[in-house]
Amino acid sequence: MNTATSKSLFARAGRVLPGGVNSPVRAFRSVGLDPRFIVSGNGSRLTDADGNVFIDYVSSWGPMLFGHNHPAVREAVERTVRDGLGFGAPSPLEVDMAELATRLTGIDVIRMVNSGTEAVMGAIRVARGFTKRNKVVKFAGCYHGHSDMMLVKAGSGLLTGGVPDSAGVPPGVTADTLTARYNDADSVEALFKENPDAIAAVIVEPVAANMGVVPPKDGFLQALRDISQRHGALLIFDEVITGFRLAPGGAQEYFGIRADLVTYGKIIGGGMPVGAYGGRRDIMEMVAPLGPVYQAGTLSGNPVAMTAGLAQLSMIDRDRDVYARIDRAAARLADGLAAAARSAGAAVTVSRVGSLLTAFFLPAPAVDYESAVNSDTTAYAAYFAGMLDRGIYLAPSQFEAMFVSAAHSDEDIDATVNAAKEALAGISHA
Numbered sequence: 001m002n003t004a005t006s007k008s009l010f011a012r013a014g015r016v017l018p019g020g021v022n023s024p025v026r027a028f029r030s031v032g033l034d035p036r037f038i039v040s041g042n043g044s045r046l047t048d049a050d051g052n053v054f055i056d057y058v059s060s061w062g063p064m065l066f067g068h069n070h071p072a073v074r075e076a077v078e079r080t081v082r083d084g085l086g087f088g089a090p091s092p093l094e095v096d097m098a099e100l101a102t103r104l105t106g107i108d109v110i111r112m113v114n115s116g117t118e119a120v121m122g123a124i125r126v127a128r129g130f131t132k133r134n135k136v137v138k139f140a141g142c143y144h145g146h147s148d149m150m151l152v153k154a155g156s157g158l159l160t161g162g163v164p165d166s167a168g169v170p171p172g173v174t175a176d177t178l179t180a181r182y183n184d185a186d187s188v189e190a191l192f193k194e195n196p197d198a199i200a201a202v203i204v205e206p207v208a209a210n211m212g213v214v215p216p217k218d219g220f221l222q223a224l225r226d227i228s229q230r231h232g233a234l235l236i237f238d239e240v241i242t243g244f245r246l247a248p249g250g251a252q253e254y255f256g257i258r259a260d261l262v263t264y265g266k267i268i269g270g271g272m273p274v275g276a277y278g279g280r281r282d283i284m285e286m287v288a289p290l291g292p293v294y295q296a297g298t299l300s301g302n303p304v305a306m307t308a309g310l311a312q313l314s315m316i317d318r319d320r321d322v323y324a325r326i327d328r329a330a331a332r333l334a335d336g337l338a339a340a341a342r343s344a345g346a347a348v349t350v351s352r353v354g355s356l357l358t359a360f361f362l363p364a365p366a367v368d369y370e371s372a373v374n375s376d377t378t379a380y381a382a383y384f385a386g387m388l389d390r391g392i393y394l395a396p397s398q399f400e401a402m403f404v405s406a407a408h409s410d411e412d413i414d415a416t417v418n419a420a421k422e423a424l425a426g427i428s429h430a
């Protein structure tokens, strides 16, 4: 496979961008390779700068629910762009977006921002303002964006890098961030006992997807709902990945549990930089200009970004069966990968919830951060390289999800499974 153009782009990038990238995982460091520079995406396929074509399971880290460059989204954006790129004033598209997003998710009120990180920052500030408490409980291995207060035992890039925290975060900023164990409600109860009347919120990824996909055990989310309510704290679902992916109403609908506040990102922007947070009306009335919790954004609700998100959410609204289709495709993939691992004699465990899955190089399913980090990341790196050589673009880290989209055909899935058989056979004796 020719990679000369990507190699020369990476050399140029390395001189002017930290590590040659604008977000760390893209640098391929944890798989020991150089990244491919992508020039176009269509349906389930990505094309790199050397003309190599891949079946893609990163899906721009989740947003591309209907595949890359869907004509309905692209054409809506092209029409909006003709009217100007932004006004810094209310536009009708924001109203359409907020009406549709609240109807699909069942939340009362929503505020648009520009990223998942911002959405989480806003939700936590509102929770603190509403409860007049300062502490926040998060779970080891859950990622909630790169704000200072959330960079405590965060997953994803940090997990991959083996760095538990980030330099540059003053200890005072994380002093109010308490860490519990995923799938262990007792660890949450214990934190409430140790910190009476001090915890504003429990924030959780309802399906953990930033330490690889780790499903919530039966009863875990309900226990969080009950514990937080009993102690006067808010429950925040970080649905930046699960929102609009597990169901139109995200994990709240999928598991039948209502959070007090919810954060969105990724899919809600249809590929553009959009995040959002929202929830109960009485809580969201804390937000400026109605209430005392300040939060603002020069480009928030940008018309082009709203158009892309709105076009994609409208497709969901018209085509609710999309979830059955992508879940079926993901199940076919998960079963195929598990069979491929068995036939290669590789110790791989596939975790899946809906269209999110991870093939862990672990003999038993991961249930929390401590079990996930035991994965054989050296084997994952070899598997990743073998798959890339065979035209399959996976997340360049063991601790990320595969995102199946409506553009993945059965032929794509079967080609992926066949590639996995070969790639795993090549590393089973390593």
Ligand SMILES: *Cc1c(COP(=O)(O)O)cnc(C)c1O
Residues within 6 Å of the ligand: 114, 115, 116, 117, 118, 120, 143, 144, 145, 146, 205, 210, 238, 239, 240, 241, 265, 266, 275
């Ligand atoms: C990606 C992600 C974020 C951060 O979103 P950005 O848009 O990258 O800032 C927050 N929470 C979860 C669960 C995520 O997966």
